[in-house]
Amino acid sequence: MTNRPLSPHLLDGARLHWKWGPHMLVSILHRATGDGLALVGLAVLLWWLGALASGPEAYAQFAELAVTIPGRVVLIGLSWALFTHLMSGLRHFVLDIGAGYELATNRFWSIAAPLIAILLTAGFWALILNK
Amino acid sequence: MSKGTSIGRVRGLGPAHDGAHHWLVQRFTAVGNLVLMIWLGASLVALPDLGFETVSKxxxxxxxxxxxILLVVSTFWHARLGLQVLVEDYVHEAGSKFGALVLLxxxxxxxxxxxxxxxxxLALSGAA
Structure with missing residues (x-):
């Protein structure tokens, strides 16, 4: 490896090598939630689809686990990751077309995207749990 | 520094060696994920309950x-591309990188x- 810049590592030894701020937070959240969804979210999706295809007993097993406290934490966590990744992904689309780089605008959406995601998560679960 | 333009001297030096196609497909599948995930979320909210009978039917x-099926294709494709970037950014040894991408x-x-x-x-077994 040469001395070209490295990809953002959260930890460089014991010290952060990026200064915390909304922009780097939304960036690392995008990566963390995306990789979390890829590794855990898709596994849960397959488990759910596999349980459906296997029949009522397998599905009941999935459903029982889903309403335990750890089950709820995982599912709510995954939906939060999905909404967070979705919102920061939409932010990326805007940046991709070359818009939203003004300092104040960029900072505003870096803060707003993860906050909107939390509201969407809360709204989604309010609808699911009030069935 | 001798021949070539400045872009010509750096092209292909990133960890993946190329990327425009990867970058575009990541976005095409992102749009697919967006549409299909809104559909899935809205469907789960709209279903009267989430029991086996209702959901399987x-x-x-x-x-x-x-x-x-489209959601599965789009999300797995998008996830494969995203995890590829993770591997390329953090696995620097060529053999390990190759192995990680094979497993991925x-x-x-x-x-x-x-x-x-x-x-x-589920769809072809006549459950519905």
Missing amino acids: WLAAPIPATAM NLAAIGGAAFGIFAVAR
């Missing part, structure tokens, strides 16, 4: 089954195949 119908391809294609099979089985 719903998913066995042609349009939900097709949408779910097997897991992504295998996982998607399982998901598609599960939906197809």
Whole structure:
């Protein structure tokens, strides 16, 4: 490896090598939630689809686990990751077309995207749990 | 520094050696994920309950089954591309990188195949 810049590592030894701020937070959240969804979210999706295809007993097993406290934490966590990744992904689309780089605008959406995601998560679960 | 333009001297030096196509497909599948995930979320909210009877009957119908298969393809493809970037950014040794990408391809294609099979089985078994 040469001395070209490295990809953002959260930890460089014991010290952060990026200064915390909304922009780097939304960036690392995008990566963390995306990789979390890829590794855990898709596994849960397959488990759910596999349980459906296997029949009522397998599905009941999935459903029982889903309403335990750890089950709820995982599912709510995954939906939060999905909404967070979705919102920061939409932010990326805007940046991709070359818009939203003004300092104040960029900072505003870096803060707003993860906050909107939390509201969407809360709204989604309010609808699911009030069935 | 001798010949060539400045872009010509740096082209292909990134960890993946190329990327415009990867970058575009990541965005094409992102749009697919966006549309299909809104569909899935809205469907889960709209279903009267999330018990086996209701959910399996719903998913066995042609349009939900097709949408779910597309969702599996789009999300697994997008995830494969995203995890590839993770590997390229953090696995620097060529052999390990190659091995990680081989495993990633097997897991992504295998996982998607399982998901598609599960939906197809539900849709074609006459459960509905």
